[in-house]
Structures are given as structure tokens and as C-alpha cells.
Amino acid sequence: MTRQSSTSSNTAPPRRLHLNVNILHSGFVPSAWRLADADPRAFIDVKHYVRVAQIAEAAKFDAVFLADNASIADQINFRPITALEPTILLASIAAATSHIGVIGTASTSYNEPYNIARRFATLDHVSGGRAGWNVVTTADLGSARNFGRDAVPDHAGRYARAAEFASVVKALWDSWEEGAIVGNKATGLFADTDQVHAAAHQGAHFAVQGPLNVPRSPQGYPVLVQAGASGDGRDLAARHAEAVFSASQSFDESLGYARDLKTRAAAYGRGPDAVKVLAGLTTIIGATEAEALRRRDELVDLIPWSYSLTRLAGTLGVTPDRLKLDEKLPDDLSLPGQGNGNHTFFHATLAQGRQHGYTVRELIRALAGGGGHRVIVGTPEQIADDIEHWFKAGAADGFNLMPDTLPGGLQDFVDGVIPILQRRGVFRREYEGTTLRGHLGLAVPENRYSAERAAALAV
Amino acid sequence: MTRQSSTSSNTAPPRRLHLNVNILHSGFVPSAWRLADADPRAFIDVKHYVRVAQIAEAAKFDAVFLADNASIADQINFRPITALEPTILLASIAAATSHIGVIGTASTSYNEPYNIARRFATLDHVSGGRAGWNVVTTADLGSARNFGRDAVPDHAGRYARAAEFASVVKALWDSWEEGAIVGNKATGLFADTDQVHAAAHQGAHFAVQGPLNVPRSPQGYPVLVQAGASGDGRDLAARHAEAVFSASQSFDESLGYARDLKTRAAAYGRGPDAVKVLAGLTTIIGATEAEALRRRDELVDLIPWSYSLTRLAGTLGVTPDRLKLDEKLPDDLSLPGQGNGNHTFFHATLAQGRQHGYTVRELIRALAGGGGHRVIVGTPEQIADDIEHWFKAGAADGFNLMPDTLPGGLQDFVDGVIPILQRRGVFRREYEGTTLRGHLGLAVPENRYSAERAAALAV
Known part of the structure; x- marks a missing residue:
């Protein structure tokens, strides 16, 4: 019913497919670094990340995405690790691109809200409104031990901290109203302090006075991204997230997940378009399905x-x-x-x-060699069919692409799959704006104090 | 005596003058934003910072420097604030430059060593070996209240934490030996885990297991910078810093400071060239001294x-x-x-x-309108004389330039003062390398584990 009503409406803008590329060093198959054209040091080479981002931007992707960890991975003897801190690397990427969004992961478990609010607001400023923050909690013992703890905080505690953390960060992002910077050279008035607000937060996990020392960023808030599959995770996503990365394995499950999430979001007063569901997807592409399967087996056998x-x-x-x-x-x-x-x-x-x-x-x-996300092994046509099916049916608003190899596997996707999706009218041919919110069709959040002021004036 | 012995030696390489530009929004006079060619929003515009950095790089400066705060400044109604987070902004600057160093401030009071070690190692990677970390403690109540505290930690406690913090960060930067990344495509061995080490730090303030999840960065360690004037500050600098920003007001005092610092460093087994003293210097330049004074008064009267x-x-x-x-x-x-x-x-x-x-x-x-640093108001010739005098006498190894306006005041310095210093053989005409350590004449620190291994082999 939901699908029918949304497709039968002539007034609603058309839904848009969203595509991110998840840049995990040389690619998502652990042996990707062993291919002849791969540089084993690519995982710490900014040029590698910039190159992948530029390929994605040329193909009009919504965003690049960077995962993160707060400890070393297991089995580093066999594959590269997630090493470079995402917000810094994304600033490098933003400097070498002009349109594509830059989404980075940062943990609420081992950071402070004031620092995270500053860093993502800064990334939003330097990228001209292209920043997103992927909110995660951190559950591994190795990370705990890097931050003075002997044990991992329990699941519920991590999510309670994360929810309060996200609320504080949003409050800090509202510190400066849009009009706070006056900059009147004649009078010498630089800022209107009536439009700069303390957060004055006192909670179970944090006491943060504010205001943030960063004026409102181009997107109002950087886009909030989340990836929770558990009940606590879904609830956090429903409350705060504007894009969710899901690991759903089948069409039916993804459809169920998307519906559940949008129902939960409605309970927080948020509309169905306020949260985009992006499904994780590893692609292994060949000119024929047999060739794609051979490629898969060759890659796996190199691990x-x-x-x-x-x-x-x-x-x-x-x-x-x-x-x-x-x-x-x-x-x-x-x-x-x-x-x-x-x-x-x-x-x-x-x-x-x-x-x-x-x-x-x-x-x-x-x-x-996948890490829990769905793998499609096939031709560009098969992959485009799958993406179109999921998208049109509402099982996903888009995909967080995790190519088998980088940049090769992304280039194959861009050369083979994107033109098909464009011909079918599913994916954009040009950017319509320069902000990540614009690409994702997300509204700029209203500043809470400006809203109060407007409401008071309207009475 | 020290001076004589260093100038009479024919074998020692010539001392080099070092120049950083401290990019504080529109300049160091609080009214700089009110000038006709200034953009009041420059303080949050990455293009402004990049432009200043490019002017400094064209003039072969050692580095750009960014201060930082963890709270909003007072009197924001009258002037811009330090808003953008330095490491992210420096990544943007690094992407638009190729040689100049990028030094950013980060506080040991409201961060965790693991996060700081990652961020500066990452900045060193993305800049190709140009990163420096200015280690500060944070003493204002506003910052304390942004991080769950009702009071500022006492001076001694802040410096004790800072010293332990710096030690942990250095240990984490040694996690990966130079040869740890093997990347053998034939055998599939990616990393030699015998060359990746835990920090296993247990101290009064921190417990950090490690290893860092960032391989050794191009400079070994990013350059450690500090600005302590108190006894605790000087001691921290003597132990860890490779460049120190001083606020000395007179030649005699600066000479005394430099000697004291180098004596303290010697007590930690460090040579006199291991710590560079860079004096803060605001310049207000005119074609005549009278013109420079008029410029100063006009700028001050605009505050x-x-x-x-x-x-x-x-x-x-x-x-x-x-x-x-x-x-x-x-x-x-x-x-x-x-x-x-x-x-x-x-x-x-x-x-x-x-x-x-x-x-x-x-x-x-x-x-x-200065903030405690020395101001010279004069002609390019007068400023060059002063710089040369301080430098040659050993009262400073260089200067942390704080121009009255940015980029205008820096451009005046570059056009007027730099050619004089170059003609006199005091300042470089070309970069000799591409790393900040190279510019500053600082050795790449030896990895502690590699050193142990080498020592064991030598027995």
C-alpha cells in the first residue's frame, strides 16, 4: 500500500537512488592488495583515497564513506587495516573534489561530544556542506584497553551514552543561529550574542555548557548516519539518523527493516523520507556471470x-x-x-x-571474504537489475557500495552498472546541488532557537 | 661562549632561520576584519586559510601554525574567534600546498592520547611528512565546563597529565617499526607482527594498551611543539618539544630563555639543536616608520x-x-x-x-591590540635588522609571525622583509626538502624497538 500510494502520487518529487562508495583500503576482499596493479601501501596513501573519490564523483555518487576503529585489527599479517583518521582524510578528499559528500565514522564510546561536534562542523565548513557523521558505538576489548578500560561497556550502556551524545552534539550545532555573524564593518559589531546560545546540558553521561566555538555550518547539521541493527541501534537510528546503513541479506528482510525503521521514526515525529536506508553491497563484476564467479574464486583463493x-x-x-x-x-x-x-x-x-x-x-x-554484507557476483546488467528491484520496491533507498577491489572494482561498477541505471532513469546524470543534504534529498534542520523566535513572532 | 664556538666551527652546518606564520583569522589586530578588503566570514572560510598558506609557501616559510581553544572566546561581539578544528583545516591546507609544514594545536587536558596520536600521525601521512603538534594544556573555566568539569584542573596537575600524555603519544607513534609493512604479494604476508608493538602503558593518568592502528608516519614522529613559559612548561618543553614558541619581549630575556631551555634539555640528554626557539612576533609594516605607526593607530582606533x-x-x-x-x-x-x-x-x-x-x-x-607577543612597528629594513640580530645572537632560532592583518600583513612581510633576509643570507631561497623536520633541521626520531634490535645485533 505504501508503495502504491507513493508511486501513484503525481505531486511528490520522484524518489532518487543514492549511492555511496565505502573506501576500505584496497577493497573489500582481503586479498585485494595482492593484485598486480595494487600498491600494498595504498591504505595509508591519501592519493589512493582521493583517486577513488574522484572516480565516484565523476559518476555522480552521493558520498564516499569511511569506517573507523579505535584499535588494531586482528590478523594484520594478512591484510591492511583501517588506519587513517576519517575526518582528516575526508578533508583531504574534500579538497580534491567539489560535489561528492564525505561521511566519516566516529565513536561515541571513546570521544567527547564537544570535540566531535567541532570536528564534523569543521568538516562541513571546509567541504562547503558535504559532511556526514556515522555514529557508532565501539564494542571490542582492544579499543576499551586503549582508553583506560579493562572491559567493554555493556550494550545498553553504550547505546544510552550514544543517544545522549547525539543529542548534545545536535544542541551544540544549534549554538549559533544563522544570523549570529553580523560582520558590520561600519559599526564594528561582529556577532550578535543574542543569537549565540549555551547548550547547558546536564545528563547521565555528559555535562556540556557550550556554546560550541564553531558557527553554524553550511548544512545546519552535518548529515547523521547510523548502522544499528539491534533494537537499541534501530531506536537510536529512528531518533537521530538521516541515513542508515543496513546489512540486510535478502529483499524481504530489507523491506521489513526499512518499514520497521520508518515506523519507529514516525514515533519520534519524523516522516518516511527523513531516514534513508542504504544497504551494504559488495560487487564482483564480470562480462559474464561465469567470468564474475571466476574472479571471485581467484580473489578468495589469494586470501x-x-x-x-x-x-x-x-x-x-x-x-x-x-x-x-x-x-x-x-x-x-x-x-x-x-x-x-x-x-x-x-x-x-x-x-x-x-x-x-x-x-x-x-x-x-x-x-x-565478505564481512557480513551482501555480495552480488554477476554482470553489470544483473547488478543493475538487483539494485533497481530493491530500490523501486522500497527495500532500499540506495546502497553503500563495497567493491571487491579499489579502485578497479569501483571503476568496473561505474563503467558497467551506472550507465544502465542512468538509462533506466534510476540514477542521476548530474548533481543538482553541492551539499550532501541536497544529494540525499534531506531538509536543512531548522535551528531550535530561530524556530522559537519565529514561533514567538507568529503569535 | 656558546655563540663563539658555534660560529667558529667550520664543520657544523650553518644555522638556519625558521619562519612560521600563525594564521589567526583576519590577523592579529582585533579590528583586521573591518578593513575594506577583509571578509568578516574569512575565519570560517577554508579558502582564506589556504590563500595565506600559499603566500607563506611561495616565500619558503617553514610552516603554518594554528592555535586552538576548547570554548568560545570572550567579547565575540567585537571580533572573530578561533573556530575551525586545526587538524582538519591543516589537511585542507596540506592538500593545496606541497612543501610548507602544518602545525596544529591540540590540548592534553580534554583529549585522549590514543585519539591525538592517531590524528597527528594521520596528518603526517596525508601531508607527506609535514605535520607538527603544538602540545597545550587548557586553563579556562569555559573549556572545563564543556567537558563535564566545574573547575579548571590545577597547574601542576595539568602539566603532569600533559607530560604523561606526550610520553604515551610517543610510545604509540613507535608502535609500528619502519619495516612492519611487508606487502609481499607472492607469499601473502602483509605485515610482520614482530615489528608491531603494544605500548602497554599504565600510568597515573592513562592506561593505554596499543598498538596504534596507524603505521609509522613519514617523519617518524610529527614534530612536537610547545609554548610553556612557566617552570612546569619549560620542563615539559625541555623533555619533549622540538620547537618552542616563546613570548619574550626583549632580546636579553629571549636569550636567557633560550639558554635556560637548552640547559634544561641537556639534562634530558638532548643536544642544543634538538629544540628550536621561535619567538612570537607581530609586525606592522610601513614604507616609513611614521607610515607604520599611522597604520598601527588606524588599526587600533578601529577596535x-x-x-x-x-x-x-x-x-x-x-x-x-x-x-x-x-x-x-x-x-x-x-x-x-x-x-x-x-x-x-x-x-x-x-x-x-x-x-x-x-x-x-x-x-x-x-x-x-596584541595578546602578549612582541610587536614591531616599522619598515621592512627595521624588521629585517631586528630578526637578523635576534637570530645571529642566538636569542631565537626563528619567529612565529603574527601579522597585523591576513593575508595583507603577511604579503607585506613577504614582499618587503623576506628579500632582505635572503640577500643577507639569513633565510632560504628554496626548500631543500619536503618535510617539516627537514625544514627545521630536526632528526627523524629512531623507533625505540628498531633501536633495541640494532643494539642487540651490534653486541
Whole structure:
């Protein structure tokens, strides 16, 4: 019903497909750095990130996205890590581009709201209104130990802190009203202090007086992005997020997720267009499906098997010696269920593998070294069909693309898939604006004090 | 004696003059934003900062420098504030330049060592080895209240935290040895984990396990900068800093400061060239001295007198109504003494004003709206003479330039003063390298684990 009403309306603007590229060093398959044209040091080379961003901007992507961690990854002997701090790297990218959005991850667990509000407001200023903040909590013990803790804070505590954190950051972003900078050279009045406001926040986790020492940024607020799959995560997203990265593995689940999220958002007084659902998607592209599958197997087979076995065993909660490459998964192994937000490609592939009797090697290939997000192995046409289907049906407003290799896999997508999506009228041919909010069709948030003033005047 | 021995040696490389430009929005005189060619919004416009940096790079400056605060400034109704977060803004500047160093301020009081280590290592990576960190503690109540505190931590406590903070950051910067990234495509070995080390720090203020999730940056460590004048500050500088910003007001005091600092550094086993002393210097330039003085008075008279009176009164510890513009300072007013690190231009000018019977207006003009740093009002020749004298005598290794207006005052310096310094062989005509350490003549710190390994092999 929702779909019908939205497509039958002649007055509503057409829905737009949104595409981000997630820049994870040399690509999402852990062996990407081993290809002949890859530089193993690309993960710490700003030129690599700029090059990927420029390819994405030439193809009119909405944004580049950077993940982040607060500790070293496991198994660094086999693959690059997420090393460079995102907001700084995104400033470098913004300087070399003009339109594409720049979304960076920062944790609410090991930062202070005042610092994060400043950094993303600054990124919004230097990028001319292209910044987004991906709000995450941090759950690994390694990170906890880098910040004076012996244990990971519990799930509910992390999300309570995150929700208060996001509220404080928004309050700080409202510190300066649009008209606060007067700059009257004749009178010498620089700022109207009546339009600069304290936050005066006192909460369970934070006491922050404010005001922020950064004037209102071009987008009002940088775009708030989130990726919560759990109940707490969905609730945080429904309250604060304007774009959500989902890891849904099937069309039906993604549709259910999108509907659930938009229902939760409505409970906070937010309309269905206020939160965009972007599904994670790894692509492995070939001129034929057989060629794409060959590419996948070649990439997976370049990952040291000890790495893949350890990773799979870790996710399954067993020791690596329980898994034999050319045997099936042990029959007595209970697979993780698909409840509690575990609707990922990983869980679906496990179930499929058991059903069809995959060997461990076949299972690892089918997972394509993926980290829980969906993988499509196929031709540009097949990938475009899938994207169009999900988009038109409302299972996703767009995709957070995680190419198998970078920049190669992105270039293949741009050369092969984008023209098809453009011909079908699904994806833009030109940018219509220069801000991330503009690309995503998100409103600029009204400053709370300006709104109060307007309401008072209207009485 | 030190001077003689250093100038009589034929083998030592020539000492080099170092010049940074401190980019404080539209310039160091608070009225700079009111000039006809100034944009009042320049303080939040990345293009403004990039333009200043490009002028400085064309003139072969060592670095640009950005101050920082963790709260809003007083009297924002009269002048711009330090708004944009330095590391992000410096990444933007680095992307638009190729040689000049980028030094940013970050506080040890309201950050975590792991985050700071990451950010400056990242800035060093994206700038290709041009990053510096100005280590400060934060002493204002406004900042404390933005980070959950009701009071400012005491001086000794702030410096104890800062010293431990700097030690942890250095340990984290040593996490990855130079050879840790193997990147062997044939074998699949990406990193040699024997060359990646935990910090395992347990101290009074921090517990940080490490390793840092950023590989060793181009400079080994970003350059450590500090500006402490107090005993605690000098000690922190002697232990960790490689460049120190001083606010010395007179030649003799600066010489004493430089000698004291280098003596303290020697106690930590550091040579006299391991710490560069850069004196703060505001310049107001005219074709004649009379023209320069007119420029100064015009700029000062453009500052609202209520602002200047409030600022002066605040520094003197009296209420503004005690000060009458066209009268002398009240005779019963006790001026702040020049002890305890108070050897600043401000204190010297106060003493001079009392001696010569300045009115408050004349005193405010003589201070040129300055914030405690020395002001030279004069011709390019006079300024070059002063710089050369200080430099050759060892009262400073260089200057942290704080032009009256930006970019205008810097352009005047570049057009007028730099050619004189170059003709006299005091300042470089070309860069000899591309790193900040190279410009400053500072060694790349040896990784502590690599050093241990080398020592073990040598036995």
C-alpha cells in the first residue's frame, strides 16, 4: 500500500537512488592488495583515497564513506587495516573534489561530544556542506584497553551514552543561529550574542555548557548516519539518523527493516523520507556471470586459507582445527541463528551452504571474504537489475557500495552498472546541488532557537 | 661562549632561520576584519586559510601554525574567534600546498592520547611528512565546563597529565617499526607482527594498551611543539618539544630563555639543536616608520574602545571604569610584575607606558591590540635588522609571525622583509626538502624497538 500510494502520487518529487562508495583500503576482499596493479601501501596513501573519490564523483555518487576503529585489527599479517583518521582524510578528499559528500565514522564510546561536534562542523565548513557523521558505538576489548578500560561497556550502556551524545552534539550545532555573524564593518559589531546560545546540558553521561566555538555550518547539521541493527541501534537510528546503513541479506528482510525503521521514526515525529536506508553491497563484476564467479574464486583463493579459516571459525565460535577445507561444516556445529538483527549475508550463506552441502572451501568462496554484507557476483546488467528491484520496491533507498577491489572494482561498477541505471532513469546524470543534504534529498534542520523566535513572532 | 664556538666551527652546518606564520583569522589586530578588503566570514572560510598558506609557501616559510581553544572566546561581539578544528583545516591546507609544514594545536587536558596520536600521525601521512603538534594544556573555566568539569584542573596537575600524555603519544607513534609493512604479494604476508608493538602503558593518568592502528608516519614522529613559559612548561618543553614558541619581549630575556631551555634539555640528554626557539612576533609594516605607526593607530582606533578597555582592564585585574582613555593609568594601580615567566611584550609595554606617562589610549595603541607577543612597528629594513640580530645572537632560532592583518600583513612581510633576509643570507631561497623536520633541521626520531634490535645485533 505504501508503495502504491507513493508511486501513484503525481505531486511528490520522484524518489532518487543514492549511492555511496565505502573506501576500505584496497577493497573489500582481503586479498585485494595482492593484485598486480595494487600498491600494498595504498591504505595509508591519501592519493589512493582521493583517486577513488574522484572516480565516484565523476559518476555522480552521493558520498564516499569511511569506517573507523579505535584499535588494531586482528590478523594484520594478512591484510591492511583501517588506519587513517576519517575526518582528516575526508578533508583531504574534500579538497580534491567539489560535489561528492564525505561521511566519516566516529565513536561515541571513546570521544567527547564537544570535540566531535567541532570536528564534523569543521568538516562541513571546509567541504562547503558535504559532511556526514556515522555514529557508532565501539564494542571490542582492544579499543576499551586503549582508553583506560579493562572491559567493554555493556550494550545498553553504550547505546544510552550514544543517544545522549547525539543529542548534545545536535544542541551544540544549534549554538549559533544563522544570523549570529553580523560582520558590520561600519559599526564594528561582529556577532550578535543574542543569537549565540549555551547548550547547558546536564545528563547521565555528559555535562556540556557550550556554546560550541564553531558557527553554524553550511548544512545546519552535518548529515547523521547510523548502522544499528539491534533494537537499541534501530531506536537510536529512528531518533537521530538521516541515513542508515543496513546489512540486510535478502529483499524481504530489507523491506521489513526499512518499514520497521520508518515506523519507529514516525514515533519520534519524523516522516518516511527523513531516514534513508542504504544497504551494504559488495560487487564482483564480470562480462559474464561465469567470468564474475571466476574472479571471485581467484580473489578468495589469494586470501591465505589460514586467514579465512580463522576468520570463519571465529565467527562460528569454534577453533580453526574443527574446519577442514574440503569437508562440509561439522554436522554437530550449530549455526548462528538469523534472529536478533542477524539478518546478514553471512547467516544466509551459512544456511544455504548447509542446505546444498558446501565444503568449507566452497563456503568461504561463497562468502567472498565478505564481512557480513551482501555480495552480488554477476554482470553489470544483473547488478543493475538487483539494485533497481530493491530500490523501486522500497527495500532500499540506495546502497553503500563495497567493491571487491579499489579502485578497479569501483571503476568496473561505474563503467558497467551506472550507465544502465542512468538509462533506466534510476540514477542521476548530474548533481543538482553541492551539499550532501541536497544529494540525499534531506531538509536543512531548522535551528531550535530561530524556530522559537519565529514561533514567538507568529503569535 | 656558546655563540663563539658555534660560529667558529667550520664543520657544523650553518644555522638556519625558521619562519612560521600563525594564521589567526583576519590577523592579529582585533579590528583586521573591518578593513575594506577583509571578509568578516574569512575565519570560517577554508579558502582564506589556504590563500595565506600559499603566500607563506611561495616565500619558503617553514610552516603554518594554528592555535586552538576548547570554548568560545570572550567579547565575540567585537571580533572573530578561533573556530575551525586545526587538524582538519591543516589537511585542507596540506592538500593545496606541497612543501610548507602544518602545525596544529591540540590540548592534553580534554583529549585522549590514543585519539591525538592517531590524528597527528594521520596528518603526517596525508601531508607527506609535514605535520607538527603544538602540545597545550587548557586553563579556562569555559573549556572545563564543556567537558563535564566545574573547575579548571590545577597547574601542576595539568602539566603532569600533559607530560604523561606526550610520553604515551610517543610510545604509540613507535608502535609500528619502519619495516612492519611487508606487502609481499607472492607469499601473502602483509605485515610482520614482530615489528608491531603494544605500548602497554599504565600510568597515573592513562592506561593505554596499543598498538596504534596507524603505521609509522613519514617523519617518524610529527614534530612536537610547545609554548610553556612557566617552570612546569619549560620542563615539559625541555623533555619533549622540538620547537618552542616563546613570548619574550626583549632580546636579553629571549636569550636567557633560550639558554635556560637548552640547559634544561641537556639534562634530558638532548643536544642544543634538538629544540628550536621561535619567538612570537607581530609586525606592522610601513614604507616609513611614521607610515607604520599611522597604520598601527588606524588599526587600533578601529577596535571599539570598550573592547580594548575591557581587555586591558581584565589583564590588569581591575574593572573597566577605573581606566579613562585620555588619562594615565591610576597611580595606585600596581602593575603585574615581570617575574614568573611574565617576560612579555605586554608587561614591558606597561612599564614603558608608566615611565613615559602614556595615557590609556596611548598605551592601548602601543600594545597594538596584541595578546602578549612582541610587536614591531616599522619598515621592512627595521624588521629585517631586528630578526637578523635576534637570530645571529642566538636569542631565537626563528619567529612565529603574527601579522597585523591576513593575508595583507603577511604579503607585506613577504614582499618587503623576506628579500632582505635572503640577500643577507639569513633565510632560504628554496626548500631543500619536503618535510617539516627537514625544514627545521630536526632528526627523524629512531623507533625505540628498531633501536633495541640494532643494539642487540651490534653486541
